[in-house]
Amino acid sequence: MSSDRISKRTDSLKPFHVMDILAQAKKLESQGRSICHMEVGEPDFATAGCIIKAGMDALKQFKTHYTPASGLPELREAVADYYHRKFSVEINPRRVIITPGASGAIQLAISCLLDAGENILLADPGYPCNKNIAQVLAVESQMIPVSSASAYQLDAALVAKHWNDKTRAVMVATPSNPTGTVLPEQQIKALCEQVEKNAGRLIVDEIYQGLVYDSDDYTALGVSDECFVINSFSKYFGMTGWRVGWMVVPECYVDVVDRIAQNIFLAPPTMSQYAALTALKESTQWILDERREEFKARRDFLLPALEQLGFKISARPQGAFYIYANCESFTDDSFLWVNQLLNEQGVALTPGIDFGDHLASKHCRFAYTQSLAILEQAVDKIDGFIQRYT
Numbered sequence: 001m002s003s004d005r006i007s008k009r010t011d012s013l014k015p016f017h018v019m020d021i022l023a024q025a026k027k028l029e030s031q032g033r034s035i036c037h038m039e040v041g042e043p044d045f046a047t048a049g050c051i052i053k054a055g056m057d058a059l060k061q062f063k064t065h066y067t068p069a070s071g072l073p074e075l076r077e078a079v080a081d082y083y084h085r086k087f088s089v090e091i092n093p094r095r096v097i098i099t100p101g102a103s104g105a106i107q108l109a110i111s112c113l114l115d116a117g118e119n120i121l122l123a124d125p126g127y128p129c130n131k132n133i134a135q136v137l138a139v140e141s142q143m144i145p146v147s148s149a150s151a152y153q154l155d156a157a158l159v160a161k162h163w164n165d166k167t168r169a170v171m172v173a174t175p176s177n178p179t180g181t182v183l184p185e186q187q188i189k190a191l192c193e194q195v196e197k198n199a200g201r202l203i204v205d206e207i208y209q210g211l212v213y214d215s216d217d218y219t220a221l222g223v224s225d226e227c228f229v230i231n232s233f234s235k236y237f238g239m240t241g242w243r244v245g246w247m248v249v250p251e252c253y254v255d256v257v258d259r260i261a262q263n264i265f266l267a268p269p270t271m272s273q274y275a276a277l278t279a280l281k282e283s284t285q286w287i288l289d290e291r292r293e294e295f296k297a298r299r300d301f302l303l304p305a306l307e308q309l310g311f312k313i314s315a316r317p318q319g320a321f322y323i324y325a326n327c328e329s330f331t332d333d334s335f336l337w338v339n340q341l342l343n344e345q346g347v348a349l350t351p352g353i354d355f356g357d358h359l360a361s362k363h364c365r366f367a368y369t370q371s372l373a374i375l376e377q378a379v380d381k382i383d384g385f386i387q388r389y390t
């Protein structure tokens with residue numbers, strides 16, 4: 001007799017509501033409705049032509065086999081060179097592990113740092129998959145409510161307050177998803193010191209590095225060699241579908257992370273790694289930087305436009321491509337409100353509930369991953385919706 005047993009850990013996994021919104025938006029589109037997609041967190045630009053060509057060339061040259069589990073040696077070196085070129089930081093390429101996206105890196109980091117029942121400190125609101133990946137790995141996450149007072153980021157004082165005898169690690173993201181706020185370098189330094197004091201490890205997700213608009217970009221690797229730094233080719237490099245990212249680990253973790261990667265991934269996608277080599281070239285950077293300027297122009301339009309409509313945005317989004325807005329002037333149930341907005345006006349947003357519990361029903365996330373012209377239309381439509389109901 002077959003069994004329909006599902007492990008408790010996975011059966012209780014929360015859905016990503018934005019995927020339901022996306023499915024609903026696609027259904028409306030198939031019925032002929034025009035939809036402004038501001039729900040999904042991926043660049044609207046296609047991968048740059050030179051990167052696509054590099055991937056295709058790899059295929060034409062039959063580079064279709066596994067690479068080493070930690071990635072192509074030349075890509076690991078290219079990542080180390082990239083840190084040197086951009087941030088004047090020296091990294092031994094051995095410490096660079098190429099992964100199937102930042103998602104793969106998060107799995108490796110949590111796997112090697114925490115045992116079942118131990119806990120990791122995460123910000124609420126924050127990127128929801130961190131908590132869910134921890135759950136799949138039987139690791140507990142302690143969600144710490146953050147507000148605009150700390151720019152929606154964890155700081156050393158919060159970490160000190162919430163650390164307990166089962167805590168082993170802290171994870172932050174700068175710029176953050178969903179708030180787009182940036183952790184100042186000094187704050188990363190203080191976090192590193194606090195976590196070291198507690199004999200734990202800090203994981204810094206720098207996936208939105210390169211998409212910072214109001215200050216100089218930096219890497220936590222310039223602050224400490226003791227933290228785990230996660231990055232990806234998905235966002236700034238515009239390669240979401242290629243599934244390739246990386247993680248820089250402290251020297252003493254190189255071997256264990258390689259062994260985990262051997263077993264759970266075997267290797268990151270080969271053709272994507274060849275494409276990534278071109279993504280890192282200095283000659284490609286101007287294309288990516290031009291796109292960053294476009295994102296900045298969108299942020300500079302959308303932020304005041306939303307404030308004028310009555311949304312409250314209390315911590316300035318300085319990076320990524322998100323605005324996390326308080327919508328309590330219009331609703332006390334952002335999930336319902338977002339659904340109604342989609343059905344009536346064809347504007348798709350992500351409800352706060354996707355990013356945690358803390359004041360979630362008063363917030364929604366706007367992704368400015370659409371052209372300025374579409375964003376302008378979206379603002380008009382939201383205005384019409386608000387006028388009708390308030």
Ligand SMILES: Cc1ncc(COP(=O)(O)O)c(C=O)c1O
Nearest residue numbers: 041101102103127177232234245
């Ligand atoms: C903060 C953050 N980390 C990690 C990821 C995962 O990205 P990927 O696996 O595409 O590199 C995302 C995706 O949206 C994200 O926002």
